[in-house]
Amino acid sequence: MxxxxxxxxxxxxxxxxxxxxxxxxxxxxxxxxxxxxxxxxxxxxxxxxxxxxxxxxxxxxxxxxxxxxxxxxxxxxxxxxxxxxxxxxxxxxxxxxxxxxxxxxxxxxxxxxxxxxxxxxxxxxxxxxxxxxxxxxxxxxxxxxxxxxxxxxxxxxxxxxxxxxxxxxxFAYTCSVADDLPAPILRRIRKGLPEGVTLRTLEMKRLDAEVATVTAILNDAWSGNWGFTPTTEAETKALATTLRLIIDPRLAWIAEIDGEPAGFMILLPNVNEAIADLKGKLLPFGWAKLLWRLKVKGVKTGRVPLMGVRRHFAASLKGQLLPFHLIDAVARAARARGYERYELSWVLEDNLPMRRICDAGGATVYKTYRLYQKALI
Known part of the structure; x- marks a missing residue:
């Protein structure tokens, strides 16, 4: 050599x-x-x-x-x-x-x-x-x-x-869209939303403002997580541009408590499923294939990269039930659109509150990723 x-x-x-x-x-x-x-x-x-x-x-x-x-x-x-x-x-x-x-x-x-x-x-x-x-x-x-x-x-x-x-x-968790939440949780949320709690889908006509709301919740909800970096205004705008191309607003839900944005969950179509055979190229027909698969034909898998509840709500009963109301709303919408499975990722091994939500919601770990470190002195 x-x-x-x-x-x-x-x-x-x-x-x-x-x-x-x-x-x-x-x-x-x-x-x-x-x-x-x-x-x-x-x-x-x-x-x-x-x-x-x-x-x-x-x-x-x-x-x-x-x-x-x-x-x-x-x-x-x-x-x-x-x-x-x-x-x-x-x-x-x-x-x-x-x-x-x-x-x-x-x-x-x-x-x-x-x-x-x-x-x-x-x-x-x-x-x-x-x-x-x-x-x-x-x-x-x-x-x-x-x-x-x-x-x-x-x-x-x-x-x-x-x-x-x-x-x-x-960890990356996987969840079947066909499966309901476990029966005890499902019975609880089927009683209806607590007083003062509302759920709604993302409004595409106000996407920039909606993404700003979502990132504000995210920056608050994840602020205590190991290694978390807050999203800047410029990154929020870039996120809005990306989401505009691929998001299905029927799979993006925002929860409010007494009129205040309190939590959200967004399921994105698994773009990898749509581009797997494109060999990295969008020309000459890649764009057409991608848009057809995402917008017309549809994909069968998705990923939840964005989910959170504001910290001052997390300790209340309303806040504790909010993730399950969001999961149920997203799962039912995904099921209606032909999705079969989605991934919740990524979740730190010591983020016990989020891991409990995933476990309680019937999701299972199917991929593990590792961060490595080394002293440089």
């Missing part, structure tokens, strides 16, 4: 090579879903992703014999509370099963983080804790849902060989 070269990503051409690395590595994996190249290019550029406005980011490619054999990112997010504790992130890790490649990639990322005063490296985080988080370690027997990773099986051992150890595990 020829010498290994590490290349900092600086041009658009190099960025596209960076995007394509996992596509080549996953080509023989029947459960790997190639991402849309145009979406990845936008998400990994300052012009397309508001994350870059409050973060410093670097990308590297590893190449050998004219072939790209690996990639990695390093980033420091000014809004992440762990940044004040000396934590920096690595992410986007994908490489051939070669210890030399992993050593070179992590060597570059760690040196970059050390130069910027970081004392701990944590990841994989791609790029924000509000995007893809964790390395898949269990559950490779099914394709990933939208905005969830699907990593090569050798990657976990390769990361651990670089001196990394488990920081946290993250």
């Amino acid at each position: 020829g010498a290994l070269t590490l290349l900092p990503v600086r041009t658009r051409t190099e960025l596209e090579r960076f995007v394509r690395v996992p596509m080549r590595l996953g080509a023989s994996d029947q459960n790997y879903v190639p991402p849309l190249i145009v979406e990845r290019m936008e998400s990994l550029s300052p012009k397309g992703n508001p994350f870059f406005a409050h973060a410093e980011v670097a990308f590297w490619l590893a190449e050998r014999d004219g072939r790209d054999v690996g990639r990695i990112s390093a980033q420091i997010d000014a809004l992440n509370p762990q940044t004040a504790e000396g934590v920096g992130h690595f992410g986007m890790i994908a490489a051939e099963d070669d210890p030399e490649v992993f050593a070179a990639l992590f060597g570059a990322a760690e040196a970059w983080l050390r130069e910027r005063g970081r004392t701990v490296a944590l990841g994989p985080i791609n790029l924000s804790t509000n995007e893809e988080v964790g390395l898949l370690i269990e559950g490779r027997d099914t394709p990933p849902m939208f905005m969830m990773s699907h990593d090569a099986p050798h990657t976990a051992a390769a990361i651990e060989a670089q001196g990394y150890a488990k920081a946290k595990d993250i």
Whole structure:
């Protein structure tokens, strides 16, 4: 084999090579879903992703014999509370099963983080804790849902060989749309909404305002969670733009208590199901196929990436029942539209309140993702 070269990503051409690395590595994996190249290019550029406005980011490619054999990112997010504790992130890790490649990639990322005063490296985080988080370690027997990773099986051992150890595990729960909530909970919520509680679907005509409401609830509900980064106004606007293309408002519910927005749950169609055979390309007919599958033909699976109840309601009886009212409303709407299964993700292993809701609602863990950390001093 020829010498290994590490290349900092600086041009658009190099960025596209960076995007394509996992596509080549996953080509023989029947459960790997190639991402849309145009979406990845936008998400990994300052012009397309508001994350870059409050973060410093670097990308590297590893190449050998004219072939790209690996990639990695390093980033420091000014809004992440762990940044004040000396934590920096690595992410986007994908490489051939070669210890030399992993050593070179992590060597570059760690040196970059050390130069910027970081004392701990944590990841994989791609790029924000509000995007893809964790390395898949269990559950490779099914394709990933939208905005969830699907990593090569050798990657976990390769990361651990670089001196990394488990920081946290993250779970993805699966739930059959055909199944009702467990009988005791169902009897409780079928009695009707408590006084002062109302549920409604998202209003597309007011989408920007609705998304602002949802993110305000999210920032409050998740504020105590380990590693949570609040969503900025620019990121809220970007989210609204994305949702406008794919959301079905009949699967997005907001709950109010005494007129105050108190909780929400959004089920998004599993875009991965619609793009699995597009090989990352939208041209010449990819857009038509995607829109047909999402808007006309429909998909059978979905993901709940966004759900929360404001903290000052969570301790009340109304607040405790709210998630189950939302789950029931979303599940019934999904069932009516031909959905068969949806994923609740991601959930931290020590987020016991959310795990109890998932367990009580009949969902089961079917994928586990791991965050790794390493001291840099």
